[in-house]
Amino acid sequence: MPATQIVFVGHHKERLIESIRALRDLPTSRIILFVGEENLPGEARVRRIAKEIKEELEIIWEVEIHKIDKRNIIKAASQLIEIIRNEKHLGREVVINASGSLRTLAIAGYIAACVTSSKIFTSIPRYNEKEEEVGIEEIIEVPTLPVDFPGEEQMEIISSIGSGVESLDELILRINPGMNKGSSEFRRERSRLSHHLAKLEDAGLIRKEKHGRNVRIVLTPLGRFLLEGAVYGKEVDEKKAVLEEVR
Template identity: 55%
Template structure:
């Protein structure tokens, strides 16, 4: 959320036909900024005003980084989906960074996303909302089963392609024809995962270590949670 208290409350009120059981108000982690202190103050006001209608929780995310915000929102959404809840993301009045992060999280989890279109008077002053619209979410084309398995094996990172090969096939001999074939096959899969933005390669001496990106960690969490 941003500091547009009235816009956010109006957008929530406009969706009363949806049986919400819980609301999360998302604020920024950086409490040293005066703007974030004001936003948290607004969040607490909303929490107090609407607490008789819904269970309201205030959560903090990194609003300075799109991908970190997306990952944190993704975790919250995943926790709710695992207990059978659907999630709507409402970006009415949010900062651009948080809105983009929310969109990524919505795409990754297949969640719905809405926002309020503000209404202005002849002087250009905001006087409410025109309407609440649903933002189309583009489905993520997830990797196939074998590439998903590779993602889960990488976990916190592997130090070389050879290490990954031995994780998949512990008994394989390094100088064998099968090892060379496996190396070629995994290199192909890793290139595809890198192109999709799920992994990154880091050169360390003669070896190239493999790490998950923020998107890769989100995907790994979804796989481990059996959401895909």
């Protein structure tokens, strides 16, 4: 399977190039270099380095430069998940190379790797007797942890909230279209959802906003991020099931 390397560009050009080449055992066919969206201090240099790396490596591989949020870790992780999802849909394995990144991007990359079951690597620099960096001592794979998603009932609630609901009653009807508001079943559903919403709020996945008499329910950035990861995981499971059926 062809592989795409996701590479976070920093100020260490030679380290990055060496780390990309150190992963030569992978069937890399495509490299995506990430630079910052905002004009942060030092970002102009990062973008110059990205262009130089692109020019040097596109003789061998397909190379693209993308932008990413360097300040917001959850947003950056979501951006990465979307890219990884697209690459895997095209039949490519995805490897994250965090050898030259800011800590924020390394963390975002690790989260994205855990959610999408992708591999992530970093490098240990090599120094000379003058303590000057002269290359890479070793490139290592960072073990990822399985992501423990909320239960099926809670994921259904998160998915139903989507871009937000104006009230608990609206959420009940989204999950149970046609349910009679005056029924005992509706009251039981209200109690059930209230219980789960309290847990989701404690976990930082939803937020309640009072608007007049209604209490609007919205997903937090973490909730949206989790939903994206869950959708991705479901798609992967469905594809695996199809493959098993074909076999």
